[in-house]
Amino acid sequence: MGYSPEYVQNMTQLHRRLREHPETLVTLVVGPDDLCAKFPETQPCHCHDATVMQRDSAVRQRLGVQTGETYHWSDITQRIQNHIVASDIATLCRTCSWRSYGVCEEGVERLHNGEGLVEVPDAVDETTHSTPKAKMNI
Numbered sequence: 001m002g003y004s005p006e007y008v009q010n011m012t013q014l015h016r017r018l019r020e021h022p023e024t025l026v027t028l029v030v031g032p033d034d035l036c037a038k039f040p041e042t043q044p045c046h047c048h049d050a051t052v053m054q055r056d057s058a059v060r061q062r063l064g065v066q067t068g069e070t071y072h073w074s075d076i077t078q079r080i081q082n083h084i085v086a087s088d089i090a091t092l093c094r095t096c097s098w099r100s101y102g103v104c105e106e107g108v109e110r111l112h113n114g115e116g117l118v119e120v121p122d123a124v125d126e127t128t129h130s131t132p133k134a135k136m137n138i
Contacts, residue, residue: 007038011035027070028069031048051096062092081111
């Protein structure tokens with residue numbers, strides 16, 4: 001999908017932090033988040049696209065969460081288990097370019113099966129944080 005090594009490393013680190021530290025505090029934001037921080041400058045940034053904002057809003061509404069609020073990652077995953085099923089992704093995320101990969105449906109199924117986030121291979125080094133926090137669009 002044209003992502004830079006820096007973007008992939010950042011995404012891997014965020015994913016691992018959430019997987020390994022479910023107590024991580026996540027502040028929901030509108031627009032660019034911690035994942036977008038390393039988006040390749042050579043690619044058109046889609047973080048402000050209306051379709052992204054619409055998808056994020058629909059998911060926030062379904063989960064009953066608010067922009068600007070901070071939640072534990074474990075609370076967000078519990079809300080996903082309670083309010084979203086894998087087949088919802090086709091409707092909620094119909095315009096997302098990631099949808100064709102099936103990773104979101106798989107992720108929702110994993111949460112429903114009590115498996116959590118998939119383990120990421122050791123392709124990058126990770127810096128640990130004593131008080132994990134993240135800003136995310138949801």
